[in-house]
Amino acid sequence: MTLVVEWLSNLMLLIGGFFVLTGGIGAIRMPELYSRMHASSLTDTMGSMMVLGGLAVKAGFTLVTLKLGIVAVFLLFTSPVSAYALGNAALVAGYRPLADKSESAHGAESKS
Amino acid sequence: MLILAAALTSTWLIWSGMIKPLLFVLGAVSVVLTIIMAVRMRLLRKSVFALALLPRMFGFWTSLLIDIIKSNIAVAKIVLSPRLPIAPTLLRLKTPTPGAIGQATLANSITLSPGTITIDSHRGELLVHCVDQQSADELRAGNHGERVNRAVAGR
Amino acid sequence: MMLLVAASAIAVTMALALARALAGPSVFDRVLAVNMFGTKTVLLLAVVSFIMERPDFVDLSLTYALINFIGVIAVLELSSARREQRKGNQPGQGLPK
Numbered sequence: 001m002t003l004v005v006e007w008l009s010n011l012m013l014l015i016g017g018f019f020v021l022t023g024g025i026g027a028i029r030m031p032e033l034y035s036r037m038h039a040s041s042l043t044d045t046m047g048s049m050m051v052l053g054g055l056a057v058k059a060g061f062t063l064v065t066l067k068l069g070i071v072a073v074f075l076l077f078t079s080p081v082s083a084y085a086l087g088n089a090a091l092v093a094g095y096r097p098l099a100d101k102s103e104s105a106h107g108a109e110s111k112s
Numbered sequence: 113m114l115i116l117a118a119a120l121t122s123t124w125l126i127w128s129g130m131i132k133p134l135l136f137v138l139g140a141v142s143v144v145l146t147i148i149m150a151v152r153m154r155l156l157r158k159s160v161f162a163l164a165l166l167p168r169m170f171g172f173w174t175s176l177l178i179d180i181i182k183s184n185i186a187v188a189k190i191v192l193s194p195r196l197p198i199a200p201t202l203l204r205l206k207t208p209t210p211g212a213i214g215q216a217t218l219a220n221s222i223t224l225s226p227g228t229i230t231i232d233s234h235r236g237e238l239l240v241h242c243v244d245q246q247s248a249d250e251l252r253a254g255n256h257g258e259r260v261n262r263a264v265a266g267r
Numbered sequence: 268m269m270l271l272v273a274a275s276a277i278a279v280t281m282a283l284a285l286a287r288a289l290a291g292p293s294v295f296d297r298v299l300a301v302n303m304f305g306t307k308t309v310l311l312l313a314v315v316s317f318i319m320e321r322p323d324f325v326d327l328s329l330t331y332a333l334i335n336f337i338g339v340i341a342v343l344e345l346s347s348a349r350r351e352q353r354k355g356n357q358p359g360q361g362l363p364k
Contacts, residue, residue, distance in 0.1 A: 010269040013314075017276030019188060020307065024280030026191035027287050027303060033295055034229065035198055036287070038243045039191055040303045041226045043280065046184040051273055051310050055317055066126065067325045068313060071332060075306065078336040080223035080230075082302055087231035087241065089343045090295040093350060127326060 009057040016050030023047060033090055037083055044079040048072060120146055180225050183247065187226040190244060201248045203228075203240040222251070270318050277311045298342055305335030 019042060026039025052072040056065045124139040190197060205222075219230040219238055227247035232239035242248035281304055288300035309328045316324030 013269045013273040016310075017273040019184065020273075020280045020310070021276045022188045022191050023303070024283035026187075027300065028283050029191065029196060030198070031196075032200075033293065033299070034231070034241045035200060035243060036296065036299055037229050037241075038187060038226055040299055041223065041229065042184060042187050042191070043303060044306055045180050045224055045226060046188075048306065048310055049180075051277070052313060054269075054273070055313055058317065063126065064322045064325055067329065071309065071313065071325065071329050074329065074332050075309065076224065077220075078332070079306065080220040082336060082339045083223050084219065084230055084233075085340055085343050086295060086299055086302070087229055089347050090293075091231050091239075092347065093295070095293065095295065 005057060005060075009054045012050050012054030012057060016047050016052075016054055019043060019050060020047035033095055034087065037087060041079065041083060044075065044083075048075045116150065117143060117147060176221050176224070183225040183227045183250075186247065187243060190227075197244065199244045201242045201245060203242055203248050203251060205238045205240050205251070270314055274311060274314045274318065277307050277314065281307045281311070294346055298339060298346075301342075302335065302339045305331065305338070309335070 023039050023043030026042060027036050030036045030039055049072060052068050052075075056068045056072075059065045059068065120143045121139070124143065215233060215238075219233050222228050222238065222240055223230045227243045228251055229241045230238050231241050240248075240251065242251065284300045284303040284307065288297050288304065291297040291300055309332045312324050312328035312331060316322060316328070
């Protein structure tokens with residue numbers, strides 16, 4: 001039983017580390033702001049959920065687990081808010097997204 | 113107000129973990145200060161209303177969790193593939209949900225699943241930036257709005 | 268063991284985010300990178316609390332999450348307010364409405 005828990009938490013930590021690293025690589029590789037935000041949201045959601053979840057599994061039912069859960073919920077609630085604030089500020093400042101076919105897609109989409 | 117006070121007090125107790133007179137007085141003072149500020153910002157009515165929605169949201173959150181995991185894997189594939197096959201697309205999405213809470217929930221859940229970010233919200237329309245064509249198609253075909261509607265309005 | 272792997276992955280990502288913050292062409296790239304850096308700091312603090320077996324580090328990580336969120340919002344507000352001001356001060360334009 002405890003071995004299973006150990007391996008589960010190790011697996012979750014490994015997946016979390018992988019996603020965090022992927023997000024970091026994406027933040028370097030992506031060509032423009034809005035695409036980078038996608039990479040950043042990758043680390044924000046899956047990375048933090050998996051890392052904090054793995055730690056919580058490792059800790060068992062203690063006060064630390066509750067605190068980790070609160071940290072995870074807080075991160076999941078605030079990261080879209082700050083992403084929206086960032087994207088909207090960039091949009092208002094006049095950074096057009098790198099999307100050439102956006103106009104045509106726009107027109108087609110607006111009725112759906 | 114009482115709900116907020118109870119929540120703040122229990123949070124304080126969880127975090128400090130020990131009950132000494134000085135710490136307890138400090139905690140009580142900060143709880144009272146926070147409530148005074150919340151009253152001055154006229155925050156209370158709305159937040160209590162949002163709190164009443166909470167039990168219905170859990171089903172929505174589990175389905176959102178599955179969505180998040182799926183789109184995470186898709187975006188990780190895009191980032192790690194050597195050609196970097198991104199095709200950024202802007203999408204204008206009509207929200208079927210009335211009310212500020214429903215719109216905020218919809219916009220935030222779209223942002224939370226990677227590959228799509230809400231960058232503007234304006235009169236019931238969301239401007240969504242998608243990283244590639246596939247995530248845009250999924251968003252267009254998906255019944256995200258209806259699910260949010262069901263969770264928020266209870267229908 | 269796996270804690271160390273996760274911690275090093277997070278640390279490498281922090282370095283990458285810092286590189287993006289230094290290289291970022293626009294203000295918003297830098298804010299995004301700093302936001303990422305902050306989130307990774309929260310995670311790293313949580314992992315470090317388990318490596319060093321000091322549970323109070325989790326409290327620090329929550330504090331950092333709060334500060335990070337407020338900080339990002341404040342910087343964005345500041346930059347947009349400054350842009351408004353600059354726009355308003357241009358000759359030929361009236362007061363910003």
